[in-house]
Amino acid sequence: MALKLIRKFVASSLLFVTAASASxxxxxxxxxxxxxxxxxVERFRGVADYLSEQLDVDVRYIPVKSYAAAVSAFRNNQVQxxxxxxxxxxxxxxxxxxxxxxxxxxxxEAFQTYFIANTSTGIDPxxxxxxxEDQLRGKTFTFGSKGSTSGRLMPEFHIRETxxxxxxxxxxxxxxxxxxxxxxxxxxxxxxxxxxxxxxVWEKELENGNIDTNAVQVIWETPAYPxxxxxxxxxxxxxxxxGFKERVKEALLALDDQELLESFPxxxxxxxxNEDYEPxxxxxxxxxxxx
Amino acid sequence: MLSYPTVRASLxxxxxxxxxxxxxxxxxxxxxxxxxxxxxxxxxxxxNFFSSEGLLTALLRTVAFAFVxxxxxxxxxxxxxxxxxxxxxxxFCAFIRAIHELFxxxxxxxxFGFHPxxxxxxxxxxxxxxxxxxxxxxxxxxxxxxxRLLPPGTGMIAAFLYAxxxxxxxxxxxxxxxxxxxxxxxxxxxxxVGLPTLGFYLEASFSQGLYxxxxxxxxxxxxxxxxxxxWVRPKLLPIYILAAPFFLGEGxxxxxxxxxxxxxxxxxxxxxxxxxxxxxxxxxxxDLMVNEAMPGIxxxxxxxxxxxxxxxxxxxxxxxxISNHFGGPVRRxxxxxxxxxxxSTPEYILAYILLQLWGxxxxxxxxxxxxxxxxxxxxxxxxxxxTLRLRPDAITGFxxxxxxxxxxxxxxxxxxxxxxxxxxxxxxxxxxxxxxxxLGFYVDSAIQNIRFDRAMVLILITALLNIxxxxxxRYIRRKLALQTMPxx
Numbered sequence: 145m146a147l148k149l150i151r152k153f154v155a156s157s158l159l160f161v162t163a164a165s166a167s168x169x170x171x172x173x174x175x176x177x178x179x180x181x182x183x184x185v186e187r188f189r190g191v192a193d194y195l196s197e198q199l200d201v202d203v204r205y206i207p208v209k210s211y212a213a214a215v216s217a218f219r220n221n222q223v224q225x226x227x228x229x230x231x232x233x234x235x236x237x238x239x240x241x242x243x244x245x246x247x248x249x250x251x252x253e254a255f256q257t258y259f260i261a262n263t264s265t266g267i268d269p270x271x272x273x274x275x276x277e278d279q280l281r282g283k284t285f286t287f288g289s290k291g292s293t294s295g296r297l298m299p300e301f302h303i304r305e306t307x308x309x310x311x312x313x314x315x316x317x318x319x320x321x322x323x324x325x326x327x328x329x330x331x332x333x334x335x336x337x338x339x340x341x342x343x344x345v346w347e348k349e350l351e352n353g354n355i356d357t358n359a360v361q362v363i364w365e366t367p368a369y370p371x372x373x374x375x376x377x378x379x380x381x382x383x384x385x386x387g388f389k390e391r392v393k394e395a396l397l398a399l400d401d402q403e404l405l406e407s408f409p410x411x412x413x414x415x416x417x418n419e420d421y422e423p424x425x426x427x428x429x430x431x432x433x434x435x
Numbered sequence: 436m437l438s439y440p441t442v443r444a445s446l447x448x449x450x451x452x453x454x455x456x457x458x459x460x461x462x463x464x465x466x467x468x469x470x471x472x473x474x475x476x477x478x479x480x481x482x483n484f485f486s487s488e489g490l491l492t493a494l495l496r497t498v499a500f501a502f503v504x505x506x507x508x509x510x511x512x513x514x515x516x517x518x519x520x521x522x523x524x525x526x527f528c529a530f531i532r533a534i535h536e537l538f539x540x541x542x543x544x545x546x547f548g549f550h551p552x553x554x555x556x557x558x559x560x561x562x563x564x565x566x567x568x569x570x571x572x573x574x575x576x577x578x579x580x581x582x583r584l585l586p587p588g589t590g591m592i593a594a595f596l597y598a599x600x601x602x603x604x605x606x607x608x609x610x611x612x613x614x615x616x617x618x619x620x621x622x623x624x625x626x627x628v629g630l631p632t633l634g635f636y637l638e639a640s641f642s643q644g645l646y647x648x649x650x651x652x653x654x655x656x657x658x659x660x661x662x663x664x665x666w667v668r669p670k671l672l673p674i675y676i677l678a679a680p681f682f683l684g685e686g687x688x689x690x691x692x693x694x695x696x697x698x699x700x701x702x703x704x705x706x707x708x709x710x711x712x713x714x715x716x717x718x719x720x721x722d723l724m725v726n727e728a729m730p731g732i733x734x735x736x737x738x739x740x741x742x743x744x745x746x747x748x749x750x751x752x753x754x755x756x757i758s759n760h761f762g763g764p765v766r767r768x769x770x771x772x773x774x775x776x777x778x779s780t781p782e783y784i785l786a787y788i789l790l791q792l793w794g795x796x797x798x799x800x801x802x803x804x805x806x807x808x809x810x811x812x813x814x815x816x817x818x819x820x821x822t823l824r825l826r827p828d829a830i831t832g833f834x835x836x837x838x839x840x841x842x843x844x845x846x847x848x849x850x851x852x853x854x855x856x857x858x859x860x861x862x863x864x865x866x867x868x869x870x871x872x873x874l875g876f877y878v879d880s881a882i883q884n885i886r887f888d889r890a891m892v893l894i895l896i897t898a899l900l901n902i903x904x905x906x907x908x909r910y911i912r913r914k915l916a917l918q919t920m921p922x923x
Contacts, residue, residue, distance in 0.1 A: 172687065181639040206549065206687065209629040209638070212883045213544065222548040222687040235885055264466070284464060290883040317464070319795045319870055326642055334466030335794040433884055435705060 170202040171195070171384060173225035174218070176211045176232050178292065179345060180325045187407040188227075194404065198395040201384060211291030215239070224380050225392065230255070230293035230371045230424040231433070237418055238434075242378020245418050246393040248370070249410030253420075255371035256343040257294045257302075259364040260327075262334045269363045273306045276364060281307075285315040286336040288327050293371050293424060295324055299340035301427050302366055325349070332360040342371075348409045369423060373416045440915055441849055445747075452744035455737045461801070464794030471792040478646020479653065486648035490636060494655055495682050497632040500551075500625065501618035502679035504558025508618075509611050511559070512566020519571035532564030533857075533901035535865045536621045537783070538875075538894050540628050541882055546697040548690075551683035554630040558621050562614065569610055569921050577602045608669075610921070616663055617923035620781045623656060627783065627868075631684050637784065641791060653780070660779045701887040708888075723889055727881075728896050731867070731874035735900065738797050738873055739860040742804035746859065747852050749809030753777075754817035754844070755836060760825065774817070777810025782862045783869075790869055800866045800873075804859055811922055812851045816844045850919035853912050857905040858923070864897045874900075 173195075175188055188205040196203040206223065208214045211232045217223045219239045228236055237243045261267040267279045288295020303311050312318045319336060321327040324345040331339040332355065346362065349355050374396055381388050396413050399405065405412060428434040436442050465471060484490070518524050540557035547553045581598040626634025633652055640648035667675075700708065706715025755761045756770025782803050789799030820840050829839055867875025874897045881890035912919070 180643045182643065208549075209627065209635070210883065212885060213629050215885060216545055217548055217687070220546065220548045220693045221690050239885065262466075290880055317460075317795065322642065329644070330794075333471075335464055435886075 254368035482651035508562025515567035516570035745805035753813030850917035
């Protein structure tokens with residue numbers, strides 16, 4: 145029995161060692177799981193293939209189950225590049241000194257959150273949130289993921305600012321659906337009466353005819369804020385060679401495969417910097433998500 | 436009847452649960468829950484086994500993680516069992532088993548990341564604690580007689596190997612095999628936090644409403660568990676154990692600096708880290724206690740008590756399904772299938788499914804906990820009734836149930852129920868990750884906000900709560916003189 149176990153330990157430690165050396169020079173990236181998983185895997189495998197071709201190294205995408213898992217993997221140097229949301233990017237860059245936002249989608253300069261409601265609530269779309277106070281109070285409401293910018297941070301900020309109450313006090317029930325697609329489905333099905341989601345997910349699903357517009361509609365649009373971006377670790381040059389960071393950046397900015405861009409959906413990538421996300425940091429500190 | 440302590444104890448627990456119901460958030464919020472449930476069952480009967488390329492790999496990984504985790508757990512559990520007399524060892528074991536596998540996984544994910552070690556340790560650590568306890572109980576009950584017959588001067592190790600082990604070997608083997616089944620369940624749910632086991636794909640298909648894919652995964656999982664006696668053979672076991680480490684998948688390499696950082700920075704309370712010292716600790720701790728720990732504890736206890744009573748009721752209703760004293764072989768076979776499904780499906784997966792279908796409230800959690808735990812207890816006491824011999828002219832039907840069988844099995848029923856009390860609470864806390872406001876919800880929130888210091892305090896509180904309930908459960912079982920065997 146003991147001998148067996150010792151053999152097993154040796155075998156498993158050997159396995160760990162080989163696993164470590166085999167993937168040492170692979171450039172690994174991840175992305176926040178903000179949408180349906182099959183869609184993410186399809187999209188980012190495309191990106192991995194593209195980057196691998198452009199950079200001449202093995203590139204691997206790993207799917208994760210939560211926003212925090214994406215941030216942790218980046219912080220732990222198990223991934224070197226990530227497609228973060230505004231908030232997760234700020235969290236990640238605070239935790240990894242030297243890391244940089246290198247590119248964002250064209251649409252991310254002025255991103256928006258849509259508040260949506262099941263039509264059975266009878267809530268009419270409005271220009272400003274304050275005028276919806278009576279109709280929204282006491283409804284059930286769902287955010288997206290706890291760590292989402294467009295699905296949690298910005299909607300919570302506007303709810304607190306406009307109604308001067310915490311969401312859980314203002315609404316009868318507050319939930320976290322997990323991602324934007326699920327928020328859409330839950331409000332469409334009436335499981336929650338109201339929800340908040342990433343406007344790009346809404347527009348794309350609408351365009352693809354995946355929304356029952358008799359069941360759910362947009363009732364309010366937030367002002368614009370900066371959102372998603374590619375963030376890279378500061379130490380990639382030491383590992384993958386001089387100028388690697390610059391090459392990743394150029395590759396991302398040069399990405400013009402329409403089908404791939406369409407899957408994000410973004411019309412293209414433009415340069416970004418850490419400073420672009422200062423408003424997000426301040427908002428997160430204001431509502432107490434960041435220390 | 437009130438003069439029976441077992442009846443009084445039962446009524447007190449029922450009363451607590453009824454009062455709890457007044458405070459609990461029980462609702463079906465989905466606008467069309469039955470249609471969704473219908474779609475789900477439609478998916479289960481039209482399974483799609485070829486949906487995901489990763490399905491078979493996931494199944495293999497689920498088995499591999501279970502084998503490695505349980506093997507390590509039983510090895511270290513055995514070593515700990517030898518010194519279980521020592522109070523510090525007992526406290527240590529109580530502590531590591533009070534923390535759920537998923538919490539362990541969430542902790543290890545922070546510094547080992549997606550390395551196989553995360554999943555292996557998440558199973559091995561709490562299982563060591565459980566094995567230590569159960570093995571030590573088994574060893575203690577060994578017949579002392581053979582030992583006395585050994586010639587004086589026999590070495591301790593020889594005496595142990597020749598006079599003690601042979602007597603308890605069968606029992607230990609049975610229990611370890613049983614734990615392997617639990618290990619498969621634990622391994623499957625680790626996928627929900629991102630490890631490459633079945634839960635990973637199940638979560639993905641479910642959240643996208645791909646019920647046929649999810650149905651196929653559940654069916655494969657049931658088949659895997661139901662066929663354990665066929666493929667887990669003593670002779671094959673060494674091969675499985677040797678091979679398992681090679682099927683854990685590569686994961687991502689460990690960066691050891693992260694481990695040090697986690698223990699020396701991440702989990703240090705924020706005020707201490709930022710140099711505010713003890714003065715900053717008071718507001719930090721009171722904020723944590725008032726806004727997170729207290730509501731979490733309240734909801735966890737509330738849900739646990741309701742789920743415990745619901746489990747009891749379900750178990751009492753379910754045991755006749757497999758009892759020889761009622762009905763014919765057809766109904767008994769379907770009863771077996773129902774109970775196997777109920778007890779093989781981890782609470783976490785059941786709760787996840789029901790939450791998707793019925794919307795968020797405590798109800799899906801109560802039903803999930805009652806189905807799983809009620810299925811286990813119903814199965815055990817149902818089997819027990821099959822050993823009872825009634826008089827040939829004994830009453831039949833409902834009267835047989837109420838006047839002959841229930842009174843005879845009630846004590847062991849209560850014993851199982853109180854034994855599972857702590858297990859139900861451990862699961863209740865973890866269901867918070869799915870969005871029910873128990874302690875797990877706040878742990879998950881803290882982790883999502885990258886505040887591991889808060890997460891660790893909350894996990895610690897959860898562990899203490901479990902230890903408390905475990906002690907209370909044992910006290911009640913002793914008071915009522917109830918005896919039981921361990922379940923998981």
